[in-house]
Amino acid sequence: MTPAPGTTNSSNNDERLKSFKNYTMVVYGLYALGLFLGGVPTVIGLIVAYLKRNEYSGTIYAEHMRFLIRTFWYGVLWSVVALILAMVYIGFIVMFAVGIWYIYRIVRGFLCLNDGKGIW
Structure with missing residues (x-):
């Protein structure tokens, strides 16, 4: 595929990575929103994470989706x-500890993502 006139592969790649970052931020947001709305947004975020993880292969965003x-x-296991x-x-x-652990992971992951870093 040839790039459009006036663009380069680098700019296409930058836009692609920006899109990956935006999707990943949305998933983090859905996970956080799930704390207040009973978990339904978290399940939606999980579905998006599963759908996007292969597309993100080889990038830091794949790490975030796996995380x-x-x-x-x-979280489900420890809640049960x-x-x-x-x-x-x-x-x-135990449930209180699971809640704190969940919040910590969401905040830590979002901060790493915002800084442009992988999770590990």
Whole structure:
């Protein structure tokens, strides 16, 4: 594919990476919004992360998508454990810890993304 007149491959690549960054920011935003709206936006963010992760292969944005997908599934796992442990009242402490961990991962990931860094 040849670039349009007056453009270069570099500018096309820059726009492509900017688009990747924007999509990744939206997914982080959906995950954060899920804290306030019962998780539905988080599930939408998870779907977007799964759809975009292969397209982002070889970029820092693929790391971010993998990080977000893992955040979701580990969050679900530990929330289920917390619900089971709620029968003996320790589950509330575990659920609180899961919430703090989730917020930390979203904030850390967004800050790394904003600085143009990979997550690891």
